[in-house]
Amino acid sequence: MHSTPVPSQAGFDEAPFVAQARKGDDRAFAELVKRYEAKIFRLAQHITQNREDAEDVLQETFLRAYEHLDQFQGNSKFYTWIVRIAVNQALMKLRRRRTDKSVSLDESIDTGEDTVTREIAAWDEDPEQRFSREELGEILDSAIQTLAPAYRSVFLLRDVDDLSTEETAEALGLSVPAVKSRLLRARLQLREKLTRYFKRKGDDAFAYM
């Protein structure tokens, strides 16, 4: 799953490609696929936890998007729209693999005290400098893996892919308050995991208590 990260896509304006693709330009659509395939594959892997399923989700997502392009409403981002398709496909995969058929992104949400923080220690100024690019990638990835699935996709879309809270809600079919409460828990849990790697040497948990 790991190799070198792909070049940054910052500043990519999808709108002209979407407009061309809707007029029937297949090359413009293929360009959109190239832009988003890695992100969709990552999301699908995080939800399904299975490479084979993630590949199916990836294909289904873009084939469906191609087929139903005329149904895409220009008032949201194309990326948000395909994420929604991908999430639905991924959940269908999960349902098929489980016998209870009751999988959704709403499951197993503790509304209780999981925002409790245990590890409280200041970090280095540039904590990531302590690790190589590869090590850092491993640390960040494995920390996300430990999140509950319901938190994982919210965090991935909101904080890694940089969608707005509203876009994340739309993509996942959740309410804005649900996105916010999951995001908070995800952020706090990741903060706690990363503190083990990034805390200032000599500083320990509860040092400030």
Added chain:
Amino acid sequence: MLTCKDFLAELSDYLDERIDAELRAKLERHITECPNCWVIADTTKKTIQIYKGMEPYPIPSDVETRLMKALEKKMAAKQR
């Protein structure tokens, strides 16, 4: 007075700068008086910064090949 629990409940909106000036002032006052919440706010902010824009790994070439094949097939079918 704001408790630590109140502070944590607002932490996301505080870091995303989605709160009004009055609440912001209260939260900022809390972290000047509460070292624990200061550390939590600071390290949560750094957590978000580290993850922001983390690019996905490129998809494996065999996966890419199969995706493009499936797509080309679909595209060819549509043109007929």
